[in-house]
Amino acid sequence: MFEKSTWIRLPRNVVVGHGVIDQVVDVVDELHLQGRPLFVTSPTPREVAADPIAAQFEAAGIDPVIVTVETASFDAVERIIETAEAEEVTYLVGIGGGKAIDIAKMASHHLEMGFCSVPTAASHDGIVSNRGSVPDGDTRHSVAAKPPLAVVADTSVLAQAPWELTTAGCADIISNYTAVMDWRLAKRLKDVEYSEYAAALSEMTAEILVGNADLVRPGIEESAWIVSKALMSSGVAMSIADSSRPASGAEHLFSHQLDRLEPDAALHGHQVGVGSIMTAYLHGGEDGIWRDIHDALDSIDAPTTAAELGIDDETVLEALTTCHEIRDRYTVLGDGMNERAAREVATVTGVIE
Ligand SMILES: NC(=O)C1=CN([C@@H]2O[C@H](COP(=O)(O)OP(=O)(O)OC[C@H]3O[C@@H](n4cnc5c(N)ncnc54)[C@H](O)[C@@H]3O)[C@@H](O)[C@H]2O)C=CC1
Numbered sequence: 530m531f532e533k534s535t536w537i538r539l540p541r542n543v544v545v546g547h548g549v550i551d552q553v554v555d556v557v558d559e560l561h562l563q564g565r566p567l568f569v570t571s572p573t574p575r576e577v578a579a580d581p582i583a584a585q586f587e588a589a590g591i592d593p594v595i596v597t598v599e600t601a602s603f604d605a606v607e608r609i610i611e612t613a614e615a616e617e618v619t620y621l622v623g624i625g626g627g628k629a630i631d632i633a634k635m636a637s638h639h640l641e642m643g644f645c646s647v648p649t650a651a652s653h654d655g656i657v658s659n660r661g662s663v664p665d666g667d668t669r670h671s672v673a674a675k676p677p678l679a680v681v682a683d684t685s686v687l688a689q690a691p692w693e694l695t696t697a698g699c700a701d702i703i704s705n706y707t708a709v710m711d712w713r714l715a716k717r718l719k720d721v722e723y724s725e726y727a728a729a730l731s732e733m734t735a736e737i738l739v740g741n742a743d744l745v746r747p748g749i750e751e752s753a754w755i756v757s758k759a760l761m762s763s764g765v766a767m768s769i770a771d772s773s774r775p776a777s778g779a780e781h782l783f784s785h786q787l788d789r790l791e792p793d794a795a796l797h798g799h800q801v802g803v804g805s806i807m808t809a810y811l812h813g814g815e816d817g818i819w820r821d822i823h824d825a826l827d828s829i830d831a832p833t834t835a836a837e838l839g840i841d842d843e844t845v846l847e848a849l850t851t852c853h854e855i856r857d858r859y860t861v862l863g864d865g866m867n868e869r870a871a872r873e874v875a876t877v878t879g880v881i882e
């Protein structure tokens with residue numbers, strides 16, 4: 530008997546393009562979100578976007594609460610929940626990079642309130658996903674949440690953000706190749722939940738981005754358009770799967786471990802890109818796709834070496850040999866690499882010298 534069932538939650542409105550930041554009040558209105566919003570942002574995105582958006586709301590007679598956050602943590606989520614309750618807000622808006630959006634997403638999920646996402650950087654594929662990614666001691670949780678009701682991605686804002694944020698977003702997408710390889714491997718070896726649609730969407734998103742890599746150039750607003758579409762498509766793949774699996778495999782475990790060993794050394798997307806070069810080698814060896822991943826990253830100015838990440842070789846090796854412990858997610862790393870094997874893959878792929 531067939532007894533399977535699922536809920537796939539997706540954003541209702543995706544508003545993307547030049548100048549759409551001026552439409553946040555209209556977007557909220559269209560969703561019938563009423564009352565007082567709480568904006569979750571961080572220092573630069575506050576200046577770039579949250580304060581101008583607050584001015585729009587004030588002109589419409591609405592007085593938003595604004596909270597700036599610096600890190601993604603359960604404490605930060607708790608602080609937002611407390612502020613939301615104290616200020617009697619009725620919905621949340623995440624305005625900034627991946628951390629601000631993740632915190633707003635998780636707090637709104639807990640509060641059972643509506644949530645909108647306003648990315649100020651095309652740096653990560655959590656813009657529309659139904660997940661939050663939070664470090665917690667020795668582990669890193671991929672927390673179930675609801676996707677935003679709406680996303681407002683202004684390509685002029687995204688194009689003015691520092692270029693490395695956009696290249697990080699590209700690398701987060703390119704890493705989908707190895708995330709899907711890990712997912713298929715885990716399906717074959719451990720019979721994990723698997724969605725061919727989500728896997729295919731994730732891979733296709735990476736294909737389209739790599740196919741358009743020559744259009745992804747600094748200062749060109751069309752680049753922000755191409756990359757933000759890819760980030761949203763990848764986020765939809767996660768929502769279809771109801772898991773970060775389509776976009777997060779061993780290369781993400783490697784990055785999450787680097788975050789523990791060297792906090793804030795490099796951007797999330799850049800770290801997963803370098804991880805992806807090495808895990809592609811582990812999957813396919815010399816004849817696999819690791820060179821294609823390397824060249825795709827190189828072509829959009831994303832780091833391909835430890836030195837370019839600003840992380841020393843020994844830390845890369847430590848992350849490689851320990852990151853399988855970060856969470857219970859089967860990948861090509863299996864039950865862990867030993868130091869010699871890690872040095873071999875990192876050296877042969879040129880990640881370390
Ligand atoms: N929930 C999910 O599905 C996903 C979550 N993530 C999470 O997102 C985070 C990574 O996101 P990032 O955006 O790389 O990190 P981030 O949120 O720390 O942003 C990086 C930096 O860029 C700044 N920034 C943002 N917009 C800017 C602008 N327009 N101008 C100048 N500076 C600007 C931020 O304030 C921050 O200092 C990680 O915590 C990662 O785990 C990443 C992918 C998927």
Ligand SMILES: O=C(CO)COP(=O)(O)O
Nearest residue numbers: 654660662671773776777
């Ligand atoms: O970064 C992600 C996808 O790009 C997701 O990360 P997690 O697997 O930690 O949720």
Ligand SMILES: [Zn+2]
Nearest residue numbers: 654701797801
């Ligand atoms: Zn990621």
